[in-house]
Amino acid sequence: MRSKAIIGIAALALTISACGSKGDAGSSAEDSGTLTLGASMSLTGSLAREGALTKEGYDVCAKVVNDKGGVPVGGKKVKLQIQYQDDTSKPDTAAQLVDQFNDKGVKLILGPYGSATTEAAAAVIERNGQVMADSAGADDKIFQKGYKRTFAVLSPANQYASVMLEAIADLAKPKPTTVAFVSADDGFSKTVTKAGVAKAQSLGFQVVGEEYVPNGTSDVSSALTKIKGKNPQVIVGSVHLAEGVAIVKQAKELGITPQIFAETVAPPTPDFAKTLTTSAEGVLGSTQWTSKTSGSDKWLGSAQDYAATFAKQFNNREPEYHGAEATAACLAFVLAVEKAGSTDPNKVRDALAGLDEQTFFGPLKFNDKGQNVTKKMAVIQIQGGKPVAVWPTDSSQASMKFPGAGAA
């Protein structure tokens, strides 16, 4: 009797082989009407929030470009279309999706969210001869592997904490002396912390604590309790959303009142000020872009114009850097395709490598490893419940309030 069941699987396996035939090649990017960009995006899973913000940025780019008639390729205008697939915030699924895009002939890939997924996708891009515009994978490790076909529009991880320390050293009067670091233990945050500690020491700060917390936790009480005794004047958090909010919230609960908080990733996002309300006041955040960033381009205009375009599309919500860096990555492809005059991946790759443009997002110029090192990061401060650009001073909206925390 058991054999009947096993005969069943044989039939099943053979039918699978039949329907997987090579015949159904998907729409290849070459067909005249459209330029298709593939995007493996974390729509579900632990990074679903950041994934949604990134997707908004990609959508703005597609809408703006298509409203202006599409991407000029060798004299013709082609419609820009972005195909999304959900990688459920898992690196191996992202790698699998990039392979599937490759099968469908989609050679130009917009980066997923997060360093881990970007790293996994970059390896596949290299093997398949595709090209990736990386919008949210900042960990320097990705770019130390000799990859030639991944280009990150955003500044590298080592700037995230360092830029805030520079701003504090520059603007904070009287200059604080003691700094404590609270870091998540994922790759990106560790790279940020390592570079931040070095920068702090070079700027003459005394680093009094370096505590690590599990990635994605919402309870950092043990780390905060440990550094409370050293009463640091500055607390730097190299974190993501959950830990970023937890540090400020639990510091208040534990009666830890540094002169200022400086955190990566979390402060510019709308969730930060909304959940922390008053205790978010005065917190510094490093950001890839503000509506004051200098530079403009013919598609999106200046940073100001981009902010207006974004607000119009998303019931007048202020854009923050996750959306902006995503639009910039899409824009990089548009500029490269225009410059290369073709959608052939190798030509687009060379065009990207040689790109040197001023855009709403700042300069887009890649070094031989594919990093946009010329682009500087900026610093915002939550003032009146809103992230406001405070550094570099030449493109700031307001002066930095110091001491920040407890000032409200």
Add this chain to the structure above:
Amino acid sequence: MSARLEARNLSRRFGGLLAVGGVDLDLEEGKLLGVIGPNGAGKSTLINLITGQLKPTTGTVHIAGKDFTGARPWRIAHAGVARTFQIVKPFRGMTVLDNVALAGLYGPRRLRRPAVARRAAVEVLDRVGLGGKAGLGPGELSVADARRLELAKALALQPRVLLLDEVLAGLRPAEIAPALDLIRALRDEGIALLMVEHLVHAIAAVSDEVLVLHHGQVLTRGPAAQVLADERVVEAYLGKRYAERIKKAVDDDVPA
């Protein structure tokens, strides 16, 4: 020739409760020790202590002179001691044949291939009267057949010592006589038997010696006729007041 199985000062405590307290017993070749006692006297616990299901708090168990105190159940099975469970424990997902065949594979004989074990199991099934039901699942057996399967599983181990835990329970009167014949045949083959039963007449019929357990202690022991007449046994089973009424009734119509 020393007894096949000697238990000395066996006892087991569950927290405050002394389930079995200081029991000594010997099982000799070709002899049947009947064990009776009211519910909760510790009969099943005694068997579980001997066969390793439970670790004794005090006392020792020797099989053919070797010490097996607290040994794991399978080592005791390999030493030739088999048992039936008071509540039948068949392998529901297997056929009756396979239930018994397991003993061939993992019992003392340690057969290598299932097919061989299955052939050996057929004989045992015939012996207990389940010959025709080899292909059935245990769930499809009657109460009596389920008891027979329990016995067959134990016999398939070709034991030298066999512990029967109320194997006659639930049998119709007509089925008890053949079961007793089978038990007598096993005894005559030289197997050392221990039988826990509530059916007093069955105990009387086949026991060479009877041991009465009460609250985990040995109340009395001796030949069946003498033990069964002992008023303390009646009292243990039926309680003091009732025992007196029985005694009065017996004294009235039976002259001194």
Add this chain to the structure above:
Amino acid sequence: MSQFLQATLYGLLQGCIFGLVAVGFSLVWGVMNVVNLAHGAFVLSGAYVAYELNDLVGLDPFLGMVPAALVLFAAGYLLQRGLVNLVVNAPIFITLLLTFGLELLVVNGLLLVFTADYRSIPTSYAADSLVLPGDVRLPYGRLIAAIAAVLLTLALSMFVRRTRTGVAILATGMDRGAARLMGISARHVYALTFGIAAALAGAAGAAVGAVTTFSPADAGRYTLFSFIAAVLGGLGNTYGALLGGLVLGLFQAWGGQLLPGTLVNAIAFGVLVVVLALRPQGLAGRAFYASRVEI
């Protein structure tokens, strides 16, 4: 010294919250021998109910615990009556898989409805703290949640021991067949139990929503902590989960001080495995529940 005291007190408060989250989970496991993998999702649903009420009518989240509990009670009752009762006799894989499917359903339902934003129910006082000598602080939010945890556990044990329905639940948990012979409708009692457990989860969700941030992706974490607290405390009595939660909270607090911060979760799992290996029925549980074997 005050640093250690601060960690200990904070650990106890955190432990109460673990207890509050776990008490429903422990009830369902104890009475119905069903491990509810969707428990974390129920906690989150409670948080979202309280969040919406706060958003719409400005109801304080700690008051919001009551409506959250009611909504979840109804959901729990219906889910048990309509779904979980269908598999309650099945081997443990089946109940585990059913509740896993339920978890996927609820978490992704929340994701579709509420998106993945990180939220927290704003209160004016939750983050302020009661200052003790030596600058040791007890945040009001966590304090209220802890008190709620103790009160709810007490209320549950009163309910289970003193009221008719409560005794019916306990009896059905011990021997369903016998209970049915006494005229107890096992289906109703099980649905009631699952409803109460969901209500407790809902209340816990509202409190958690006020104290920390939450998003749909956190469901798994709350289920995992409920596991640990329920097993540590032991099944078969209502205060087991609270006790287990306290022990877990303390271990994490002290571990956080003595060892690098990232080891905090490792400690929780280490404690879980050690307790299970040495004392399966948990610290205060009854051996009966641990020895219960399913086919």
Add this chain to the structure above:
Amino acid sequence: MNPRRQVIGWAVGLLVLLGAFGLQTQLYTGQVRTVSTVFMYVGLAAAWNLIGGYTGYACFGQVGFFGLGAYTTVVFMTHLGVSFWLTIVVAAVVAGLFAALVGFPLLRLKGHYFAVATLGVAEGLRELVLNTPAVTGGGAGITIPTVGHDAPTPWLGNDGFYVLFLVLAALVVAVGGYIAYSKGGFALRAIHQDEDAAAAMGVNTTRAKTLAFAGSAALTGAIGAAYAFQQVTIFPERLFDVNITVLMVVMVVLGGSGTVAGPVIGAIVIAYASEWLRQHLTNAHTFVLGALIIVAVVLMPQGFVNYARDAVTERRWSLLDNVRRYRL
């Protein structure tokens, strides 16, 4: 199970294997990679079946062995430059030994308690990896050098991994098939149905359980090693993700727990369904998967293979009496 049926079973198994090899020529790289993942899950489900299906011990920490095998391979390849083909064996041995060691206290537990304890072990392993960055790279992940001179073994390519996962899956299913009909299978099924009775009949239950647990872990570890080599860069959150274990359990239970073909069918159907759902319902695919699992578990708790066998032998087609059997 008479011998004739065994022979048919093996013959059909071989047929499926050849069919799978033939399938490769038909596929694109993306599909090759997807089907390789299906084979990986067939192997994992069949491995889990040894301890969960045959022996009835629901191990909810199986991903622990998967991750342990993966990290053993990566550490040996990265730090010691050992060839992959050696490290996959080492990975299996390490996972097996670890299971035997952990099995000593845990296999005394039963039912939910065993499930929770093994879950705790897997989560503990992840935390251990997270906290030893010097060796395992911790949260930042670790990468096997697969290109250039210091690569111990060149990357096998999508087609290479297709074959590797297929061979591993075939190996595990074959082991499962062999055990099912052998003396060992007897003992495991007896333990599953009534452990005390099995012990009383001479089965050394401790040794049998530990062997099944260690064997299942070793095979899972080997598949973990292959997965790590395919991924090149691995992270603890993914390698010890509890969803991998639960997916294995879903596949075995819905395929037919305790059977040989059950895990194979369950893995193919579930992996294919979740892949199809993810492509077509980008936002709601997990939501629908949850609903499908619930419906399948209620209507077919005994799994497809067992249902098909009962349906054919006893003409019982209706799913409703499945429901009636377990309904309160």
